[in-house]
Amino acid sequence: MKIAFLADPLSTFKTYKDTTYAMMVEAARRGHELYAFRHRDMAIEAGRVVANIARITLTGDADDWYRAEPPVARALTEFDAVLERTDPPFDMEYIYATYLLEVAQNHGARVFNRPEAIRNHNEKLAIAQFPQLTAPTLVTSDNARIRAFHREHQDIILKPLDGMGGAGIFRVREDGMNLGSIIESLSDNGRRTIMVQRYIPEIVDGDKRVLLIGGEVMPFGLSRIPQGGEVRGNLAAGGLGVARAITPREREIGETVAPILWQRGLLLVGLDVIGNYLTEINVTSPTCFQEIEQQTGFSVTAKFIDALERAAAVV
Structure with missing residues (x-):
């Protein structure tokens, strides 16, 4: 297979722990061809999605781990699989990328995960589809609702809906210390929706x-x-x-x-x-x-x- 990895810059990979790197190693071991590109490399031209995509080979060296050929403009439909492996933040540029990938998919490209599925499953909010599996949860930008939730549960976690790696997560205990400033900061004074959950010991x-x-x-x-x-x-x-x-x-x-x-x-x-x-x-x-x-x-x-x-x- 020809597999195109849509990923962050290869030079930033920490090969000793990076999952995308592990995928590449296993795919190459099986004889699959590897390619790499980024969101900014994509474009819609004459109604089809193309990208400047580089073929890569693995060296086996943990540090100097790949060789990349000069990028070539290719249609995404040329590949057997396109893997979306770009890390958040899930900002508007990420969303635009899912739209481009969806256009490519409609023309026959094989994209994993499906771009519309990525777009439709906010990594925090998606749990609301399975309330029977979750701890008490509140999603709101309203100060009064958050304070009422804290009064009920006493020990809570507050977090943004678009973070990753634990960024922006706060715990507020029974004394409510700094609750007001945390709400103001995370919600941008009520202009941004956030998630609040009962603390799970x-x-x-x-x-x-x-x-x-x-x-x-x-x-x-x-x-x-x-x-x-x-x-x-x-x-x-x-x-x-x-x-x-x-x-x-x-x-x-x-x-x-x-x-x-x-x-x-x-x-x-x-x-x-x-x-x-x-x-x-x-x-x-x-x-x-x-x-x-x-x-x-x-x-x-x-x-x-x-x-x-x-x-x-x-x-």
């Missing part, structure tokens, strides 16, 4: 990443455990990643949402689960493959490329 044991591939729940996940007094378990916020077999409750959550999300065109999904509750549904560029593989020996990457090969063959 089980976060001390980790925020578990549960991976769904092709509608199947992977048997191992990665618990991101907060360190040094942090409330956030995100690896980007200093959390410790510990691979563990998924629990019966995590499997129940995964098997509830997996067939629905797969039917919508989401080949790869990363659920975030704290204790018994689903807290996020990650669809842009889910990670944690390498950490799970290094600690358990279970190749999530191989399962993903298997699923990609099947999906690309039937699209």
Whole structure:
């Protein structure tokens, strides 16, 4: 297959942990051709979506890890699979990119995850479709509603709807310390909608990443455990990643949402689960493959490329 990776600059990859890099290594091992480009490389010309795309080869060196040929303008329909692996922030440029990818898809391009599915599943708000699986949650920009939610639950988490890596997450306890300033800052004085959730004490044991591939729940996940007094378990916020077999409750959550999300065109999904509750549904560029593989020996990457090969063959 010819696989085009729509990703952040290759020079920024941390190869010892990057999931997209792991995907490339496994795809190359199987003899697939690798290509790479970025959102800004795409354009609609004469009604079709083209991009300046570079063919790449892997060197096997962890630092100087790739060679790229000069980019060539190509139609996205030339590829067997186009993988959207660009990290958030999910801003308007990201949304415009999904529209371009959707045009390409309508002309026959095979895009994973499906661009309209990415666009329709805000990684924070998507949990509202499964209220039976979530802790008490409020989505609003209204100061009074947030304060009432705090009075009811006493210990709460507030976060923006467009963040990643734990950015902008705050905990407010019973005393309400700094609640007003946090609301003002996150909501931009009521002009921006935010999410508020009841604090889940089980976060001390980790925020578990549960991976769904092709509608199947992977048997191992990665618990991101907060360190040094942090409330956030995100690896980007200093959390410790510990691979563990998924629990019966995590499997129940995964098997509830997996067939629905797969039917919508989401080949790869990363659920975030704290204790018994689903807290996020990650669809842009889910990670944690390498950490799970290094600690358990279970190749999530191989399962993903298997699923990609099947999906690309039937699209």
